[in-house]
Amino acid sequence: METQVRSARDRILEVASELFYQQGIRSIGIDTIIERSSVAKATFYYHFRSKDALIEAYLEQRKVAFLAWFDAAIEPYAGAPREQLCALFEALIEKVSVPGYRGCAFINASTEFPAVTHPGHLLPYSTKHEVRQRLCSICQQTTAARPALLADQLLLLMEGVFATTPIFGSEGPALAVKDAARLLIAAHCPATC
Missing domain, CATH: 1.10.10.60 (Homeodomain-like)
Structure with a gap:
C-alpha cells in the first residue's frame, strides 16, 4: 500500500x-x-x-535539483575557486540549452506570487539567497579584494541568462556569459587564486 x-x-x-x-x-x-x-x-x-502545498513541494523539488546542479558543476574543481566559477558558467550554458527551457522556475514563480508570505515567493527567495551565499563563499576563496562584489556581479550575469534565454534562445546573448564571467573574474582576481 x-x-x-x-x-x-x-x-x-x-x-x-x-x-x-x-x-x-x-x-x-x-x-x-x-x-x-x-x-x-x-x-x-x-x-x-491545497494547491499552495503542491506549489511548495514543486518549488522545493526544483530547489533541491538546482542546488545539486550547482554542486555538480563546481565539484570537479574543489580547492580551485577560480576554476569553480568558470565551470559554473560553462554548465549554465548547457542548463539553458535544453529543449523546452522556459526560464528560471524560481523567477517565474516569484512573478506569479508577489506576496512575500506565499510559498511561490518564499522558496524562490530562499533559493536565490542560497545561490548568492554559495557564490560569495567561492569568491571569498579567491584573491579578489572585494569578493562580495564579485559574487554579486556573477549572480547578475547568471540571472541575466535565466531571464533572457526564453526570449533570445540559448544561441543568443547567453552564449556571451562565459566570456563575461571570465572577464569579471580576471578583473577581480590576479592570475592565480
Whole structure:
C-alpha cells in the first residue's frame, strides 16, 4: 500500500511540475492535475492539502535539483575557486540549452506570487539567497579584494541568462556569459587564486 501511495504522490508532483513550468502555476487548476495524474480527488488531497502545498513541494523539488546542479558543476574543481566559477558558467550554458527551457522556475514563480508570505515567493527567495551565499563563499576563496562584489556581479550575469534565454534562445546573448564571467573574474582576481 505504501508503494501505491508514494507512486500517486510522485505522479501528481511530476504532472504538476511539468504543467507549472511549461504553462505557469496560476494557469493550471487542481482538476487538470488530478485528471492528468489519473488519481482521485481524495488521493490528491491526501498528499497535498491545497494547491499552495503542491506549489511548495514543486518549488522545493526544483530547489533541491538546482542546488545539486550547482554542486555538480563546481565539484570537479574543489580547492580551485577560480576554476569553480568558470565551470559554473560553462554548465549554465548547457542548463539553458535544453529543449523546452522556459526560464528560471524560481523567477517565474516569484512573478506569479508577489506576496512575500506565499510559498511561490518564499522558496524562490530562499533559493536565490542560497545561490548568492554559495557564490560569495567561492569568491571569498579567491584573491579578489572585494569578493562580495564579485559574487554579486556573477549572480547578475547568471540571472541575466535565466531571464533572457526564453526570449533570445540559448544561441543568443547567453552564449556571451562565459566570456563575461571570465572577464569579471580576471578583473577581480590576479592570475592565480
